Amino acid sequence: MGTGEPLDNPCPMTTHPPRALALTLSAAAVAATLAALAPAARAQTSGTAVPALTWGPCAPPALPGQECAKLPVPVDYRDPRGPRLTLAVSRVRSDRPAARRGTLLMIPGGPGGAGVPRLTAKRAALGRELAGAYDLVTFDPRGTGGSSTAGCGLDAADRHLVALRSWPAPDGGITENAARARRIADACARQGGAVLRGMSSANEARDIDRLRRALGEEKLSAWATSYGAYVGAVYAQKYPRHTDRWVLDSSGDPDPSRVERGWLANLAVGADDRFPDFAAWAADPARKDEGLRLAERPGDVRPLVLALAAELDRAPKRSTTQGVPLTGNLLRQALQDTLQSDASFPGFARLVRQARDPHATPVLPAALAGPLPDESAAAVLLPLCNDVRWPASVPAHRRAVAADRARHPLTAGMPANITPCSFWKEAPAERPTRITDRGPSNILMLQNRRDPNTPYAGALKMRRALGGRARLVTLEHGGHGAYLANGTACGDRAVTAFLTTGHRPGRDVRCAG
Structure with a gap:
């Protein structure tokens, strides 16, 4: 619990000891930053007119007052007058014009996440928190939702999330993973074309700046979440003078030598950090009346789940979804999804109980019961593969998987495994952006300590x-x-205070509750 908080703090926080956070850019780092901006960033459309947005009604299930439009953007910013694709854009105008101070852009997570449905879902909560301070705006990144999409023509079996995530075989082997990765990379090379090659974090940042100009805003504020937080950091690096109040919610390691490779590897640590929360919940006596208690002690939940996954490796159990049995890897993927939110704990506990009951037939989570649409599978993969090079050695991945399985049994080597990116046919069009301390001090980061x-x-x-x-x-x-x-x-109070009043803690702080 926090102690000794100043009375004017927006929430009970404990300040961290002062740390030396200033970073010194070496000449090499400066060179790397400049290289990251060329050649594509120099081809920005600052001299090219941006068409005005034509707002109209949104398709259901949009809410009253929510408007939608289409924004044309270049397929390739190195050819700004070349072929175009369109982005789906949505907004809800401030209902208190006198209180309005600008536009808040919601940058969705993913890769593969669409923003327009998120605005629909979050509008009421944001309206209560922000009290009309902003027009709320979002977009579906290229390849997602109502924006221009493209697919790789993948077989249905290769579009299941449990396949796209490269879970090793029950014995830890990765031969099948490597074959699938090659197959997917080959299909994307044949079918993808320029639209798929243009799905990258750098291009999403450029799309955001084009949207800013189309909105007629000199500056944007933002609430960027997960993968969107990285995109938001890239935007703030490339276009610092166009940022106002900038919130990065749930950030990953921005290391430009790894980017998404590092995020995947970090899932093993994330699962270990977060699982004790589920274990405590699943052993709570309150679960008994709900029929969801898995063990009497939290320490017994982890071995129970690991043993069940191993049993399902040996003998998958028929589920209510025809042709999709509950396997050990499907259980592990369900756990990964579950750890994102306490609200998902009951569903996973129910799945575990069904799997252990010889008389029950497990009901699979909807997200794992069937293949993703081809376009959605591409949107999940492409930014990962287009942003940075991935190592291709199968033997090196085999060794990495074996070590990772031993250190992190909950994820069974998946975060270290080979992916289609290892066999990508084209090198990234540019180097990843190096995030630095150069720019205005207007960023608030929000982070759970046990984020999976x-x-x-x-x-x-x-x-x-x-x-x-x-x-x-x-x-x-x-x-x-x-x-x-x-x-x-x-x-929540800390972010709301920053967005509405500009108040930001003077140093890093800890929220106790």
Whole structure:
């Protein structure tokens, strides 16, 4: 619990000891930053007119007052007058014009996440918190939702999430993973074309700036979540003078030599950090009346889940979804999804109980019961593979998987395994952006300490990279995507205060509750 908090703090926080956060850019780092901006960034459309947005009604299930439009963007920013694709854009105008101070852009997570449905879902909560201070705007990134999409023509068997995530075989072998990865990479090379090659974090940042101009805004404020937090950091690096109040919610390690490779590897640590929350919940006597208690002690839940996964490796159990049995890897993937939110705990506990009951037939989570649409599978994969090079050695991956399985049994080697990116046919069009401390000090980071997808250790690396530009609010909580979702009331108050009043802690702080 926090102690000794100043009375004017927006929530009960404990300040961290002062740390030296200023970073010194070496000549090499400066050179790397400039290289990251060329050649594509120099081909920005600053001299090219951006068409005005034509707003109209949104398709259901949009809410009253929610408007939608289409924004044309270049397929390739190195050819700004070349072929176009369109982005789906949505907004809800401030209902208090006198209180309006600008536009808040919601940058969705993913890769593969669409923003327009998120605005629909979060509008009411944001309306209560922000009291008309902003027009709320979002977009579906290229390849997602109502924006232009493209697919790789993948077979249905290769589009299941449990296949796209490269879970090793029950014995730890990766031969099948490597074959699938080659097959997917070959299909994307044949079918993808320029639209798929243009799905990258750098292009999403450029799309955001084109949207800013189309909105007629000199500056944007933002609430960027998960993968969107990385995109938001890239935007703040490339276009610092166009940022106002900038919130990065649930950040990953921005290391430009790894980017998504590092995020995947970090899932093993994230699961270990977060699982004790589920174990405590599943052993709570309150679960008994709900029929969901898995063990009498929290320490017994982990071995129970691991033993069940191993049993399902040996003998998958028929589920209610024809042709899709409950396997050990499907159970592990269900656990990964579950750890994002406490609200998902009952569903996973129910699945475990069904799997252990010889008379029950497990009901699979909807997200795992069938293949993703081809376009959705591509949107999940492409930014990962287009942003950075991935190592291709199968023997090296085999060794890495064996070591990772031993250290992190909950994820069974998946985070270290080979992916289609290892066999990508085209090198990334440019180097990943190096996030630095150069720019205005207008960033607030919000981070759960036990985040399964973007672990705290990775977020600290983003914090160090940003230096004096940012402040970090650490929540003593578990889950992914903190603001108005899986965080705490204290964290919500800190973000709301920053967006509405500009108040930001003078140093990094800890939210106790």
